[in-house]
Amino acid sequence: MKQELPSVPRETEAPLRDYLALLLRWNTRINLVARADPETLWTRHFLDSAQLAPLLPETPGPLVDLGSGAGFPGLVLALLTGRETHLVESDRRKCAFLQEGARLLGLTQVKIHSTRIEDAPLPPAVILTARALAPLPILCGYAHRLLAPHGMALFPKGRSATEELTTAAVDWTMRTERFGSRTDPDSTILRLSEIRPVSAQA
Template sequence: MKQAADPALTVSRETEARLREFLALLRRWNLRINLVADRDETALWRRHVLDSLQLVPLLPEGAGPIVDLGSGAGFPGLVLAMVTGRPTHLIESDRRKAAFLGEAARSLGLGVVTVHPHRIEAAAPPPAAVVTARALAPLPELLRYAHPLLAPGGVALFPKGRRVQEELTAAVRGWTMHVERFPSRTDPVATILRLSEIHPAAGAHA
């Protein structure tokens, strides 16, 4: 598998081998339950692994926990756990997908990963240094989920598509936050939002 030239999307040979092992397991499970639409390993690497890897340089420094919302097939949560070794909490309410995530963590020896087979509102991970979510919900809803889970000084990393400005406009009606935007390295119309200092706006309800 040829890696991208972009150094932000490049990993060590050892990590790439683990990622390939993860994709092999994903493809086997995908025959039984619908985890991702892509079936080809090259497409999975390009559309899902690289898309997850580009979040790594944007993570806050330190070893604080990552909480991934609606983890699905493990993007970006499992990928971030493999690359960083940080405690990572995957929240996935679909029991079959949660079972896959648990099996992937066990087979890959990812002792830093904890799977929460619950709805986001019912999960109780530790206060998060960073909350991530990919293709889960519009930004105002993501902020409602993320706000109570973030530790003081924590940040949210949300990849977004071409409607990012529309979602930001809707979000600022109910929230105040510091917004940083980073162009996606894998999709020319996508943007990664790094949000900090997230608080309900005056008069708004979280």
């Protein structure tokens, strides 16, 4: 039985569709996402990002999205949640697109950091997201440094999720929850908290 795709609230679908149109226009000039038809992009990027929203904690506080690229999932979650959101992206052309996307969506609570992750002046994050950025052991290092004490990380992963968890466990301890992706049967969403170096447990 085919799994039903996630959806977005009716009041946010129209602005997200406008954002999709903006993405299609910019994608002809700079490489933001792989070329595809609009409905494929809607599912692969917009709905894939939106499915993270129900997994976010109710705790107020900033969301930090690393390697934001074309705004997935950070800009979509900023619209769906209204949270203070920090997007970190080192490519200046992509940052220009993110600025235009935030303006189009009226997201005044979004701050874009055009720099490397290590150099970004970020607040302690209640939520940390990263999509197709780096292997889990590297993401755990970022999470340990950037998360607030009771914060959590949401990392969508593909078929390598189990292997990456095994590799990360060599150097990191964490509380791990796994959720099946509703847009890709081969993908998993990892929700991690209490991320600590193994050396700190000794």
